[in-house]
Amino acid sequence: MVSDKFFAIVAGVGPGTGRSVALRFSESYPVVLLARRPESYNDIVTQINSAGGRAIGITTDATDEASITSAFETIKKEFGKLQLIAAIYNVRPDSRPSLKPFLELNLQDLDTSLNGNVRGLFNFAQSVLPPLLKSVDSSPRAPTLIVTGATASIRxxxxxxxxxxxxxxxxxxxxxxxREFGPAGVHVAHAIIDGVIDVPDAEHAARNDATPDGKIAPYAIAESYWNLHTQHKSAFTHEIDLRPFNEHF
Amino acid sequence: MVSDKFFAIVAGVGPGTGRSVALRFSESYPVVLLARRPESYNDIVTQINSAGGRAIGITTDATDEASITSAFETIKKEFGKLQLIAAIYNVRPDSRPSLKPFLELNLQDLDTSLNGNVRGLFNFAQSVLPPLLKSVDSSPRAPTLIVTGATASIRxxxxxxxxxxxxxxxxxxxxxxxREFGPAGVHVAHAIIDGVIDVPDAEHAARNDATPDGKIAPYAIAESYWNLHTQHKSAFTHEIDLRPFNEHF
Amino acid sequence: MVSDKFFAIVAGVGPGTGRSVALRFSESYPVVLLARRPESYNDIVTQINSAGGRAIGITTDATDEASITSAFETIKKEFGKLQLIAAIYNVRPDSRPSLKPFLELNLQDLDTSLNGNVRGLFNFAQSVLPPLLKSVDSSPRAPTLIVTGATASIRxxxxxxxxxxxxxxxxxxxxxxxREFGPAGVHVAHAIIDGVIDVPDAEHAARNDATPDGKIAPYAIAESYWNLHTQHKSAFTHEIDLRPFNEHF
Amino acid sequence: MVSDKFFAIVAGVGPGTGRSVALRFSESYPVVLLARRPESYNDIVTQINSAGGRAIGITTDATDEASITSAFETIKKEFGKLQLIAAIYNVRPDSRPSLKPFLELNLQDLDTSLNGNVRGLFNFAQSVLPPLLKSVDSSPRAPTLIVTGATASIRxxxxxxxxxxxxxxxxxxxxxxxREFGPAGVHVAHAIIDGVIDVPDAEHAARNDATPDGKIAPYAIAESYWNLHTQHKSAFTHEIDLRPFNEHF
Incomplete structure (x- = not known):
């Protein structure tokens, strides 16, 4: 049964990680899904609500302050009586166009990366940290902010x-x-996803299936995010890496 | 109910992490506890067996090849029909005597550290990896080797x-x-424990209690180790850090 | 005597590192100094030219593509017969205003950091890498791009x-x-400056003076940059740290 | 002209790095060469003494406390009036025999690595740090301890x-x-050599030759060690990497 006191929010919902994280957290909490296009979240919102959960989707561009502000006003209207307990930032700008020799890039390629990976995260964190802080005392679990990274985060x-x-x-x-919000009781974690994510994850149920080709099952990422969220406050993990068993690293 | 097919082994059982890890894994598997002195594992072996689990303790010095070999012969006799599914190396030589100015140390201080942290791990890994490899095909979960580290592991x-x-x-x-055994299906992980561990953990039951003084609850470490063990093989974590919410890092 | 074949360029010239780096490199090469305000480079340009070296200053905002383009047109006019052999990016946006709790920051604070530390570097690198590549075959030393970082670069x-x-x-x-330009013969290096820089460095001559208070002497940074520039191509250093002997790290 | 006040010591002298480091430092200081076999240092001792420098070789096994103690007694006799200003630990146990699958290794392989890379360094550091500390006040340059590492040092x-x-x-x-001896005025640095070293370096003179095949010129390492030694005490580098321009990293 989903909580009637706390809700979760996932920014960056597509066919892979964001969708599975939303599904996983929807088992315990009402969830808000943010994506730039409704088609990114419509199916999954329907799926969660049909299954007895509670979900809303809001078309939002996290890199745009006004859009984020507007999204949180909508959240207040819809989920006003609930407290925020978990926020996942999973926005990932398409990196393929900028995967090329440096001298073939232009400033717009850089800005696409900075907007999605940094400015959007900044806006999102500014919006979710105040409500997460408010939930510290009333929640049995530590309010949590999780950010999805990649190998490129460290290399x-x-x-x-x-x-x-x-x-x-x-x-x-x-x-x-x-370092700033941990001592205040908010668990902030970063995940380095090292490998190709297996999308679409049409079934989600197949939790124990092997992945013979070595792609990361999105639900496996979701499970690890849930485990981060439910860690005891005396033993927070700040950073995990996640990669297929056969990934070279 | 504990498995009748697989067992786990924990090397380095004392009043803190090792004990809680043994308890946690004993919920699913028979467990072997290794420690240099019987008084380090006697109570916990009794506790597990009384609670309907299955445990044996073996007096072992992991830094001594012959002692490790002898321990695995005993294991074969006692648990011969079971397959190894998880091995945790938690041996931690007492670091306090060597926490002093470099010019006050002697070679024995260095050897104490190398013996417990490296040579013992080498012996243990040589003993557990072959049976872990054998369990890859028959186990729904990836056979797992977890090593307990500390902040000093990276600094x-x-x-x-x-x-x-x-x-x-x-x-x-x-x-x-x-990197060598992951592609063969064995999950090898390292945990950086950053903070003071709260021992004795007399209750173990108090999973949701706050830890106002910021010491790490051993059962919280055990829970994270269990989560590592149960990760899907498409999303192995190689390294986690674990620290109290208010730890400076 | 300064080279009549090669020149160097330093972006980000103020009273500290940039000034000393310009002075050090001016012992061997004509130098171009870029800064947002003429008062940042006027004195040092005069000093170099008076001492028998050759220097020009160009008012440039590296974070502005058009300004960078215009600067390189001026360089072509002034130093057209010379080839670029060393480029140092030392632009450092003032960090003090943004050194505060996250929830007191706004997007403009983030942009100030991204503009100076990333977008300006991107523009600068796009402008200097083509001429540095052109110098590979004709230079006895590897053409060099050095970027000034800080402890915050890794933490x-x-x-x-x-x-x-x-x-x-x-x-x-x-x-x-x-990783992209090394194999083409261009030495790209990054310096992590860990400590307070001792400015103004009025004398510059006092190379062997002790620094009792533990501030980094800018000329010592300049000397290490020069040593990076003159490394043999079989032994490039990509990253150095530089800190006072008594700095805590 | 070599110093009549200070001397340097190089442990681990063979045909590559150790030899070139000894040559480079012998331009300024009398040098002591330590190696397990006289044939490792005889030629280079002769070469230095013939060229007007001053060198002695001492057959020493750094991994053996008694052997190190004996070496320093010999040094006291020979160089008793000189003060130690630089010590380089370049002992590198042959790694080729242990470059194989983990389950094919035995404890002796581990001990070979620990002895040469750790216990020998421990013994050497215990012997050189007291005399280096004594030189702090009387030397214009910071007394220096440099340790040669490799990519395996961080991976x-x-x-x-x-x-x-x-x-x-x-x-x-x-x-x-x-961290312990820096604040006392001793510069302790570590070098990560990433690549194949070009030995024998018969000429040593060919400082500006290209290395078309991408092997590291030992004299280039020596030059970087010298640059570390001569850094101003307000700007110590603790760690450098050194690799050929075309090395993949």
Whole structure:
């Protein structure tokens, strides 16, 4: 049964990680799904509500302050009596167009990475941290902010220049937030996803299936996020890596 | 109900992490407890067996090849029909005597650290990896080797010279094993425990209690180890950090 | 005697590191000094030219593509017959205003950090890498791009959120450039300055003076940058840290 | 002209790095060369003395406390009026025999790595740090301890388990020494050599030759060590990486 006191919010819902995280957290909490396009969240909102959960989707561009502000006004109207207990930032700008030699890139490629990986996270964190702080005393679990990163968060590989710039900035921003808000009782964590995510995750039920080709099952990421959220406050993990068993690292 | 097919082994059982890890894994598996002195595991073996689980303790010095070999012969006799599914290396040589200025240390202080943190781990890993590999195909969960580390595993702080030498060696050895045995289906993980562990953990039941003084609850470490063990093979975590919400890092 | 074939360029010239780096490199090369305000480079340009060196200053905002483009047109006019052999990016946005609790920051604080630490570096690197590549075959020394970083480049400390975001992005961008352009013969290096820089460095001559209070002498940074520039191509250093002997780290 | 007040010591002299470091430092100081076999240092001692420098070789096994003690007694006799200003630990146990699957290794392979990379360094550091501390006040340059590391110092690659264990322990031990002895005025640095070293370096004179095949020129390492030694005390570098321009990293 889902909570009637707390809700969760997932920014960046597509066919992969965001969708599975929303499903996983919807087992315990009403969830708000943010995505730039309704088609990114419509099906999953329907699926959660049909299954007895509670979900709403809000078309939001996290990189736009006004859009984020408007989203949180909608949330207040819809979920006004609930408290925020978990917020996941999973916005990931498409990195493929900028995966090329540095001298073929332009400033717009850099800005795409910085907007999605850093500025959007900044806006989101500014919006969710005050309500997460308010939930500290009334929640048996530590209110949690989880940010999805990638290998590029810790490594500037050849050709990944602007993607790695954005990802590493998002990681270190998250680290600073962990140091500031951890002592206040909010668990801030960062996940380094190292590998290809297996999308679409049409079934989600197949939790114990092997993944012979070594792609990361999105529900496995979701399970680890849930485990981060439910950690005891005396043993917070700030950073995990997640990769297929056969991934080279 | 505990498994009648698989068992787990915990090396380094004392009043803190090792004990809680043994308890946690005993909920699902028969467990073998290794410690240098019987008084380190006697009570917990009794507790597990009384509660309907199955446990044996073996007096073992992991830093001594012959002692480790003898322990695994005993295991074969006692648990011969079971397969190894999880092995936790939690041996931690007492670091307090060597926490002093470098020029006041002697080679014995270094050897104490290297023996417990590296040589013992080497012996243990050599003993558990072959049976873990054998369990890959028959187990729904990935066979798992978890090694307990500390902040000194990644940082050579002032006065921590020989402790950090041993801890960092143990960490990097574990990392190499993850890269070698992950593709074969064995999950090798390392945990950086950053903070003071709250021992004795007399109750273990108090899972949701706050820890006002910021010491790490051993059962919280055990829970995170269990979560590592049950990760899907498409999303292994190699390294986690664990620290109290209010720990400076 | 300064080279009549190669020149160097320093972006971000103020009373500290940039000034000393310009002076050090002016011993061997004509130098171009870029700063947002003429008063930042006027004195040092005069000093270099009076001492028998050759220097020009160009008022430039590296974060503005058009301003950078215009600067390089001026350089072409003034130094057209010379080839670029060393480029140092030392632009450092003032971090003090944003050194505060995360919820007191606004998006403008983040942008100030991203503009100076990442977007300006991106523009600068796009402008200097093509001429540096052209110098590979004709130069006895490897053409060099050095980027000035800080402790925040590798650590998101409490209250340093947006500064660390920008610095870490600049570092990882630089790392990616090293991996792309090293094999082409361009030495790309990053320096982590860990400590307070002793400015003004009025004398510059006092190379062997002790620094009793533990502030970093800018000329010592300049000397290390020069040593990076003159490394043999079989032994490039990509990253150095620089801190006073008594700095806590 | 070599100093008549200070001397340097290099432990681990063979045909590569140790030899070039000894040559480089012999331009300024009398040097003591330590190696397990006289044939490792005889030629280079002769070469230095013939060229007007001053060198002695002492057959020493750094991993043996008694052997190190005996070496320093010989040094006292020979160089008793000189003060120690630089000590380089370049002992590198042969790693090739242990570069194999973990389950094919035995404890002796681990001990070979720990002995050379950690215990020898421990003994050496205990012997050189007291005289280096004594030189702090009387030397214009900071007394220096430099330790040679490798990529395995920061990464446990597949098959490199025991080598990486020893190397990482040596690195973190060095880091702890830097934090303890830096504030006392001794510069402790660690070098990560990432690549194949070009030995024999028969000429040593060919400082500006290109290295078309991408092997590290030992004299280039020596030059960087010299630059570390001569850093101003307000700007110590604790760690550098050194790799050929075309090395993948």
């Amino acid at each position: 500037g590989s050849k050709l990944w220049s602007v993607i790695a710039a954005g990802k590493s900035a998002g990681r270190v921003l998250t680290q600073s937030l962990a | 050579g702080s002032k006065l921590w010279s020989v402790i950090a030498a041993g801890k960092s060696a143990g960490r990097v050895l574990t990392q190499s094993l993850a | 998101g400390s409490k209250l340093w959120s947006v500064i660390a975001a920008g610095k870490s992005a600049g570092r990882v961008l630089t790392q990616s450039l090293a | 446990g690659s597949k098959l490199w388990s025991v080598i990486a264990a020893g190397k990482s322990a040596g690195r973190v031990l060095t880091q702890s020494l830097a």
